[in-house]
Amino acid sequence: MMSTRHLKRSIIIIISTFVLLLLIFTISVATGFASLSPDRLLPTLFGNGTAKENLILFTFRLPRILIAVLAGMGLALSGAILQSITRNPLADPGILGINSGAGLFVVFFVLLFGNSTGNHLYLLPLFALIGGLITAIFIYLFSYKKGEGIQPGRMLLVGVGLAAAINGALLTLASKMAREEYDFFANWAAGRIWGDDWLFVFALLPWLVLLIPFIYFKSNTLNTMALNEELSVGLGVKTNKERYTLLLVSVALAAASVSVSGGIAFIGLLAPHIARSLVGPRHQLFLPVAAMFGGLLLLSADTIGRVLLDTIGIPAGVIVSFIGAPYFLYLMAKK
Amino acid sequence: MGLSNVMKNNTLNEAKEKKIYARPAVASIILALSCLLLVGSLVLAISVGAASISFADVWQAVFAYQQGNEDHQIIRSIRLPRELGAAVVGAAFAVSGAIMQGMTKNPLADPGLLGLNAGASLGLAIAFSYVGNTNYMIIMLFSFIGAGIAACLVFGFSAMNRGGMTPLKITLAGAAVTAFLSSIGEGIALINKLSQSIAFWTAGGVSGTTWAQLQIVTPTVLLGIMIAIMLSRSLTVLSFGEDVAKGLGQRTFIVKAVLMTVVLILAGAAVSLVGAIAFVGLLIPHIVRFLVGNDYRWIIPCSAVIGSVFLVLADTAARMVNPPFETPMGAIVAILGLPFFLYLARKGRSLI
Structure with missing residues (x-):
């Protein structure tokens, strides 16, 4: 021990x-x-x-900061779970297509309501969440094969393909929008933290409050799952059922986070890796560190983006990708 | 005959026994048929639309143009360049996909999925933001360079991976490069407030293709396809594995470098005209391989023609679904291409 x-x-x-x-x-x-x-x-x-x-x-700072931190945490945990249950260090909810699905529903939302600020804006996270969840269900269905269940590698492939198709569709839809509407969508897609209002904090918080303890409770299951399939079955983990539950949790966290933060990829990749290199692969220790690094990274990215170009600001998602993608490629080359 | 030649012949025979199953008779019939189909679909595409024009008028507009005839003007100035653009782009995407699949032995290779289109779009964003969009040649050059950067990233990192690249890993690398380059492009576009103009360009399909653009893109694409056909024998050998190719005395590095350049030229030219469209380069070569076997001397020309037919029909469908509004062509291609991708992803265990 x-x-x-x-x-x-x-x-x-x-x-x-x-x-x-x-x-x-x-x-x-x-x-x-x-x-x-x-x-x-x-x-x-x-x-x-x-x-x-x-x-x-x-009014200005605290809500936005809290959203960055909470969304970062959610994405980091989502990525950590995905990596453990697929035993693939490259899994990230953004690359898996959940962002694209959420983005498609943001497009629907803008087409329905326009971008005028009003009370219905509070429905946007709900739309994005539904989009993310529907995409996840599709990924699930398409990667399920009789007799084999869901094979993690295939799931990643299906996710990438689905993301490519959805992106093609949503870009073409979005190009038909009015200019201001398009700007709103483009900013969402680039991962600009937009929901700087307490209401969005309260929209995101319950998910984390409910799901984080659940994940932590499952630490031991995740420990064995991350090792290897035979071993986890041998140790009495009901692999498929547990995997599906955890997958669902992971997707829900990612979709909820993205719904208020905008399309941010790579946090779910970066944070768990940093955490694992610091405290090792035991989930009891590594999950809290990953969550905090997620919050830290997204908050830093948002702050940098805000300060770097003062009036417009660079969306946090752009800055995260700028760091995250090279790291992803480095990981891939190293493996 | 030297010893090395004997060995060469032996390996060649081995390769032949093992794998080549070309069907030249079938292939030439298919090539001829698809050329006819291309002409037919072009005529169909030009005649249907918001203003319907008879086939006879299409013929006359091309071969006996009358200055005062309104239908002829529509055909000459709007429909003809548009459909020719679709044909050229379809051929470019299909051939570049075929080359990539042969070179990397990766059935999922497609310029869209591997990040080349995203790179080309980034090039467009930079050209629009900092150079001005006056000169189409420059725009195409930028999108070519962008595609090149993306390819270097994906294949460079793939080559560094000692564990061997499975299609899954290359596809993931492509997704990461796509995310990276498109977020940079998006950032540049947002800062310069050009986001939608670029989105319109990258999503607009072939509507608005001009003769001036075609004059640059068409020779480029044709040149690329010709080089590809010239190297198709080597590509066939290469698709059996690098060892086989080396055993046969092929200078694999040079062949690969030239083929990769062709892929970049084709993808860059196509994206500069039509924007990033995924799945064409995936879909067409697979269908063609199913029809004509695995000899790239047949795969490449057939892919070119069938790719053209596919995009011309896709564009026609895009105009016909909900007239007079146009359904984006990218959406239609994605809807057709996705099931195919899913089928491939589900089929192979070897992919992962």
């Missing part, structure tokens, strides 16, 4: 990751247009800020 020294080291890593996350949070609040200096952060947070400071923190 695990040596106490390793455990100690892992706990130190978990704590320092958390501290790092807080640091990025402070930086994110303190930079860019309408910023709040670090020494005013704590007083404002505890209710002693001026009206202006309150406005900046609670």
Whole structure:
């Protein structure tokens, strides 16, 4: 089993990751247009800020930051589960086509409602979620083969193919939109964190609150599954049933995250890999680190994008892909 | 006859015994038939549409053009370039897919799936944003370079993988490169507020093809296909495996480099005209191989012609589904291509 020294080291890593996350949070609040200096952060947070400071923190920054962190966590965990159950280190919900499915439904949404801001905007995450889930069901159905069940590699292939087809379809649909509508969609697809409103935080939070404990509870199952199939059957894991449940959880997390954050790929790839290299493959330790790194990465990307080009901002998804894709190729070459 | 030649002949015979199952008679019939089909589908495509024109008028417009005739003007200035564009692009995608499948022995190879189209689109985005879109030649050059960068990324990383590349891994690499390059392209487009113009270009299909574009793209594509046909014998040998090819004295590196350049030229030219369309390069060569066997001397010309027929018909269908509005051609191709991809992905255990 695990040596106490390793455990100690892992706990130190978990704590320092958390501290790092807080640091990025402070930086994110303190930079860019309408910023709040670090020494005013704590007083404002505890209710002693001026009206202006309150406005900046609670209306502008905090919701957006929380969405970045929560979505990053969701994507990271989703990727971690996918990698473990498929035993394929290259699995990522974005590459698997879930983003494309969600994107297609965002297009439908814009075609239905236009891009005018109004109460129906709160329906958008729901649309994206349904799109992501439907895509996942299709991936599932198409990769299911009688007698073999769902073979992970085939599932990835099916996902990539489905994504290519959906992308073709949605791009052609989107090019027919009015200009402003198209801009809205393009920003969503490029992964600009757009839902900077408390309501979106509350739309995303329940998923994480419900599913994270469930995943953590399944840590041991994931441990054995990540090793090899025969072994996990030998150890009494009902492989297929467990795998399907976990797959569903993973997809739900990804779809929920993407629905408020926009089309962001590669977080689900990067964060688990960093976590695994830091604390090893045991899910009990590696899942929390992966989740925190997910939040950290997406928040950093969003902050960088926001500060780099001040008025327009570069969508977080573009920055994540910029780092994530080369890393993906590196992983592939190394394997 | 030297010893090496004897060995050469032996390996060649081996390869022949083992694998070549060309059907020249069937293939030439199919080639002839599909050429006829191409002419037929072009005539059909030109005559149907928002303004229906009789076949006789189509004939006259091409061979006995009358200045004052409105139908003739429609044909000459709108429909003819458009359908010729579809034909050229279809041939380009199909042949580049066939070459890639032969070279990489990967049944899932397709310029769209392997990221080449995304690279070409990135090239377009850069050309639009920083060069201006006045000169079509420059736009095509940029999309060619973009496709080249994508190919270098995918195949470079694939080559670095010592464990051997399964089709699954190459396809995943293609997906990652696609995500990477298209997010850069999207970023550039968003910053320059050109997003939709580029999306329109990449999704617009062949509508709006001009004679000026065709004058550049057509010779490029024809040249590419001709080089491919010239190298088709080597490609057949290469498709049996690099060892066989080397055993037969082929300088595999040069052959591969030339073929890859042809793929880039074809994909770049096609994308610059029509935008990123996936699955044509996947679908057509498989159908052709099923019909004519695995000799690339037949696969390449047949792919070119059948690819043309396919896209001309797809474009006609796109115009006919919901007239006078046009259904995007990319959507139709995707709907037709996806089931085929799924079939391939489900079929083979060796893919993964």
